Amino acid sequence: MIALSLADIVCRCERCRKQKIRCSGCLPCDACTKRNLACHFNERHRKVVVTQGYIHELQRKASRQSDVPSRHDAAVVRQQSDDFDHPSSSDHGDDEALQRSRQANLLRPVEEPQTRGTSEEPALTNFLATDCSTFMTANNGMTFYLGSTSNWTFTQKILSMVYERVFRNRIPDMARNIEGLGNAYDLQWDGAPICADPLSATVPTIDHAIYLINAVKFHCAQLFHVFDEDTFMQALYTFYESPADRHTTDKVWLVHFLVILAFGKGFTVNKSGKDPPGIEYFIQALQLLPNMIMLWRYPVHSVELLTCIALYLSCLDYRIVAHTYLGQAMRLALNFGLHTDIKPDRFGNASVERIRRAWWTVYILDREMTSVAGLPQSLEIQDVYCQLPAFSGSITRTSALKMQLKLSQLIADINRNIYGVGGRLNSGFQSGIKGALADIAGAHEELQQWFPLCLEQKTDGISKTSAYLHLEYHRCIILATRPLLFCFLKLRLESREDCQSKLNGSKTSRNFIQTCLDSSIQILTILESLLGQALIDPFLPFSLDQLSAATINVLVAIALDHTIIDNGSKWIMTAYAVFDDLITSGNQVAVLRKGELDNLRKMLEELNTVSQAAWQPSHTSPQQSPMEDRSRDSTIFVSRPSDFDSSCPNFEIDPGEPLTTGHIMDLANSIDDIDIEWISQTIGHDRIW
Secondary structure (H helix, E strand, O other): OOOEEOOOOOOOOHHHHHHOOOOOOEEOOHHHHHOOOOOOOOHHHOOOOOOHHHHHHHHHHHHHHHHOHHHHHHHHHHHHHHHHHOOOOOHHHHHHHHHHHHHHHHHOOOOOOOOOOOOOOOOOEOOOOOOOOEEEEOOOOOEEEEOOOOHHHHHHHHHHHHHHHHHOOOOOHHHOOOOOOOOOOOOOOOOOOOOOOHHHOOOOOHHHHHHHHHHHHHHHOOOOOOOOHHHHHHHHHHHHHOHHHHHHOOHHHHHHHHHHHHHHHHHHOOOOOOOOOOHHHHHHHHHHOOOHHHHOOOHHHHHHHHHHHHHHHHHOOOHHHHHHHHHHHHHHHHHOOOOOOOOHHHHOHHHHHHHHHHHHHHHHHHHHHHHHHOOOOOOOHHHOOOOOOOHHHOHHHHHHHHHHHHHHHHHHHHHHHOOOOOOEOOHHHHHHHHHHHHHHHHHHHHHHHHOOOOOOOOOOOOOHHHHHHHHHHHHHHHHHHHHHHHHHHHHHHHOHHHHHHHHHHOHHHHHHHHHHHHHHHHHHHHHHHHHHOOOOOOOOOHHHHHHHHHHHHHHHHHHHOHHHOOOHHHHHHHHHHHHHHHHHOOOHHHHHHHHHHHHHHHHHHHHOOOOEEEEOOOOOOOOOOHHHHHHHHOOEEEEOOOOOOOOOOOOOOOOOOOOOHHHHHHHHHHHHHOOHHHHHHHHOOOOOO
């Protein structure tokens, strides 16, 4: 490795400066090279020589800019907007754009936290919080924002840290897979407006159409309102009974019908390749979709239509576009007061029931997509006065909606209190985690009462509604506890010995990590059971999102200390089995996710090749499932066993039993025992991006 002399530029690297030891001034320095650690120099300590006139000129410019801050800010916003809106047209343009970005980053001063040196308590930062904006550049030159609570952001930050530790270099932007951009599929349409005639729409026979509609009802209707059955089916029969009068068909209904057909094929057809099932109907729907100037005249039906379009795009991993369509549905619903307490005496019972179902579906999906993207919530629950639908007296449907709302509110609270702006893990951060876990414990009792999930009873089928709600529940736990897992991985990448020492010496920290891991195991267990009964939706994005989040947590935990998880290789193989099933069903998004996680697994193996224990799965017994049989040819490399202090109780992970309410409350009450000083020192002031 060529040593770049920086002796006359900077005094010491960050690690030597923090350790207060002599630094050779080379990149990498001798101390970091000896310990096989990444070496970084802080540009803030660089000494340069400038003329007095140059300083006076900078002072004059700063004085002028301070007089017109709004105009300066607007110019910055316009410049940034131009950078986002104009992708480069060639590879050479990509290189120039990246070079300009790097130069701008080097010239941008790094602001020190205001609390450093002034706070009475150690400053601890949630490294996944939104105090530092995270952007990534795609291979087309466009730059995209990654939110703090996003699973893809978490994955990218993990990949970035591990890649830098293994290869001694930052991961190239072009080598990243930015999720949510629709890279998995090809829509075969550039979005150019087409004056399509409704008579030119290609539709199946009525029998086939009803079959596809019933598939949509089975996969979606228990949790989301995608169409009003009475009015929709009446229009369907009219459409097929009078083919000669199709030119008079309601255009909004026709577009809605085509989107439902696209969904139906997505649920019933296994299709490999870049063409998603049902895309022929969906493209026709987009080409026939009226402008908002017309859609606003039919608010309820348009809200249903835009919601369906957003959900279908989300299935294809076009998340930014999907979130935009759903935002239109939300704004349209708000402007027509669908979020208010509309009385039946004015609009009729049937219309009010339809309005309530449409509103709560938009609200829940908006919170879901917003959280998945890691963005701030656009509407708070206290601003909503809409009553719950009656669901024809179905207590189960009403209870399911209540639980959906409770879990979505939990996720919103976690995003705001734990991943909020600044995200400093001081007393406020700790109380945020404590309050979130207390609320999760309260939701646990209600979830077990109304939607129990007994996976060990092989004779009974699994309720898809119960499985979905339990997956969302464990997602809440993961979001609340994952920052500590991230912190320990960062410590592990810097020093294996320090990581083992801190992990074994802090009972509370270890319990938090095991709780995060326990929920990850529960997610994999639920998905494994759904897979055994062929109940996993290969088209909807929810199962894949949960699978990806759980798998990366297991991979990180194994790298930290394999004693945290029993039979960790089995759970990796279980996750891979679910991935393989989704891929076999034609889900191309799963191909990208599995490839990304597999790259992470290989890098963690490379990281642990020096001192590790190679875990080989045992031979398959006749009672083992086919998923366990797939693990015979795979080796999962893990860290060496730790000498865990026996005085620290270790939560037993039982995949058959969820976390108890008492367990979660004990964990919430123990958050005050976390030693925030050493975590603050671990995180330091280095930044990944």
